[in-house]
Amino acid sequence: MSSYKHLIVAALSLGAISVFTPLAAQCAAVPDSVTLNQNGTLYKPFDFNHAKHIQQLKECAGCHHHTTGTLVLDPDCARCHQNSSPTAVVSCKGCHSAQPFSPETLAEKHADKQRYHKDKMGLKGAMHQNCIGCHQKEGAGPVGCQECHTRTEAGEAFNSSSRLGAKPAHAKKH
């Protein structure tokens, strides 16, 4: 847990030097567990073990890019964000939209010709790529759908053929 304490100290000190004081309180509230997929219909919500990932990763920026007090690791991001102060919001949904392809978002993107981060991923894509990408790279952690998520009944119906062992597709039409 030493790294965890270290993180809080770092976060608090950064918060203290920042003009934006409420940040300290936000950074300090590092949850041990985060419930994910709360609005999903095909998969049940599940608890992401945040504390365990902090212990194993040690670098917050490994998952939360330019946030939470760790320096930016990605050299591409560092070109602009080297001196960026920690952001107030650290959760994925703070930046990544749950509806990245809604007509409103697309119209806004299409109209704003100067927008730099045009290719910012949606929430679902960002989280899956973050999790699965790291699990694949590290050769540890689940990579299959149901290794993390448990399916709901609707999810089972959505994916499976209810005709397993029953009449074949062409017999149904007549």
Added chain:
Amino acid sequence: MKRRNFLKACLIGGTTIAMGKTNKGWASGSFEGYPESMGVLVDTTRCIGCRSCEAACNKEQKLPEPDTSFDDKSVFEEPRRPTAKAYTVVNQYEKEKPGGPVYRKVQCNHCNEPACLTSCFVNAYTKTKEGAVIYNSKVCVGCRNCMIACPFNVPGYDYESVTNPVIKKCILCYDTRLKVGKPPACVDICPQEALTFGHRADLIKIAHERIRSNPDRYLDHVYGEKEVGGTSWLYLSGTEFDKIGFDPSLSNDPIISNVKDFLGMVPMVLSIWPALFSGIHLLSKHESGGEGHDTESKEEEP
């Protein structure tokens, strides 16, 4: 000599009609697609082969239930193509390679200048301003020219209905989603955001930007940007495109360019040839003199 004048008139008239028609074809130039056309960028380096897109398409388009569940990974043993029961399929490539396997989603690519539309003589196909190539089963006569014309082997034919056999293919969820600005069902469900929906023009920029910022990850080519005159579905890959089921031999010219010179000749053939051959026939008859049919019939008559 009325006959000679008539033939002359036929020739002149026919040529005028033919030239008028063909000039239009020859001067058509390149067509970049509708400016507001939407599209989907497929990043094959992101796809994990979960087949969610296949399941979502099945439900959205109310297709018959699959023979096996969408969890069944044994379907990857053989490459598949879209059918009347599955408008989209995911195939697996490079299984043995260290970086693999690579997955590639296949569906209608919604060409800017669709060959299916060109080949259809009853105008069953429409390219909408939103970019989707849609199909009207009411006028389709089931000739399946579109299946032969499609450079991507996409349209499927539903043989099972006796009374109304129809062509079936991806319509970019036009009726239920695209028309109201929503992304297709496959894009909505993709957990990895391997599918990016947006304006085609924006997607091309995004694709090149991904290549630029990750040159080791991607080949410097956006498949569908130029192929067969451009398609609404665009692909990025880290593996040579021919190794993941793409046809590298397709030219950048739309399929219609292969046939439009020929099609320009059709009115000419229809108008000039009958006159020309009638003329030749009549001339030969005239020159042959007494040995023609007329002489024979005269001989027989008395």
